[in-house]
Amino acid sequence: MYSHIIMLSSIPLKVKIMLINKFFYSLKILIQSPSSILILLYKYFQKYYILIISLFFKCNYHCNICNKRSVFFISDNWHKNIICPHCFSEIRHRLFFYSFKNNVHNLSLNGFKNKKIFHFAPENYLVNFFKKLSKNYFTADLHRSEYDYRIDISNMINIKNESLDCIIAIDVLEHVEKLENCLNEIKRTLKKDGIAIISVPQIDNLKKSVLFDTNIKSRDRKKIYGQADHSNLFGSDLEEIFKQFDFKVIIISSKMFKKEEVEKYTLKPKIYSNKKFATNDRKIFILYN
Numbered sequence: 001m002y003s004h005i006i007m008l009s010s011i012p013l014k015v016k017i018m019l020i021n022k023f024f025y026s027l028k029i030l031i032q033s034p035s036s037i038l039i040l041l042y043k044y045f046q047k048y049y050i051l052i053i054s055l056f057f058k059c060n061y062h063c064n065i066c067n068k069r070s071v072f073f074i075s076d077n078w079h080k081n082i083i084c085p086h087c088f089s090e091i092r093h094r095l096f097f098y099s100f101k102n103n104v105h106n107l108s109l110n111g112f113k114n115k116k117i118f119h120f121a122p123e124n125y126l127v128n129f130f131k132k133l134s135k136n137y138f139t140a141d142l143h144r145s146e147y148d149y150r151i152d153i154s155n156m157i158n159i160k161n162e163s164l165d166c167i168i169a170i171d172v173l174e175h176v177e178k179l180e181n182c183l184n185e186i187k188r189t190l191k192k193d194g195i196a197i198i199s200v201p202q203i204d205n206l207k208k209s210v211l212f213d214t215n216i217k218s219r220d221r222k223k224i225y226g227q228a229d230h231s232n233l234f235g236s237d238l239e240e241i242f243k244q245f246d247f248k249v250i251i252i253s254s255k256m257f258k259k260e261e262v263e264k265y266t267l268k269p270k271i272y273s274n275k276k277f278a279t280n281d282r283k284i285f286i287l288y289n
């Protein structure tokens with residue numbers, strides 16, 4: 001017991017604060033969505049199950065991020081076989097990488113070299129990749145203090161005008177309450193030739209997005225926005241929303257690529273979901289300032 005107290009006291013204050021923040025953030029998510037812990041456990045169960053059976057059977061699923069193969073991918077609440085069991089990449093990440101690896105619209109992964117990049121809510125398996133590419137790569141998140149910047153994408157205080165080459169925000173904007181402020185901030189902080197790489201859950205047949213409304217109570221969020229911690233439900237008018245903020249928009253979707261490549265890397269679900277809030281056709285939006 002005494003040795004445990006000594007061990008605890010030897011942890012630096014910054015790390016203690018980080019651990020406490022992490023604990024309360026996890027607790028908040030758990031309270032907002034009690035089933036999330038079960039989903040997470042199921043995800044890990046699937047991961048190890050797939051990794052074990054992949055030792056014995058032919059592996060037809062390829063991941064273009066970690067370059068590993070497996071018999072299946074992990075299934076989630078919406079679709080079967082969509083998450084890589086090795087690195088946990090999802091369709092949106094593989095689509096982003098695939099398009100940049102194939103120089104779609106002259107975009108390339110090498111283009112990130114030594115650029116000043118702000119990556120919001122960063123995915124762990126992408127962080128190391130970008131860190132190797134650029135010494136000016138920074139991670140950012142509103143809730144988590146273990147990243148380089150604890151900052152709100154809707155209010156990037158201390159980030160100078162026209163100072164960033166690239167902002168990456170994959171599955172961030174659906175959580176943002178002040179979307180107008182967020183897009184204005186992206187506009188303000190990007191250099192004149194800077195780009196933002198954005199992806200969000202986007203409902204296939206929803207023509208008009210349902211944006212955050214202060215009159216909507218927290219308990220009704222899941223019913224209206226599809227998830228308890230979401231603040232917007234985006235539809236097919238998202239491109240127009242971006243254009244209203246004077247961005248030139250390029251959209252990347254799996255429809256642009258060869259069927260066999262889409263199949264090989266699972267750049268779209270093999271079977272579309274007909275659940276109410278399902279996103280079947282993921283898109284990556286490139287916003288040019």
Ligand SMILES: [Zn+2]
Nearest residue numbers: 063066084087
């Ligand atoms: Zn992978």
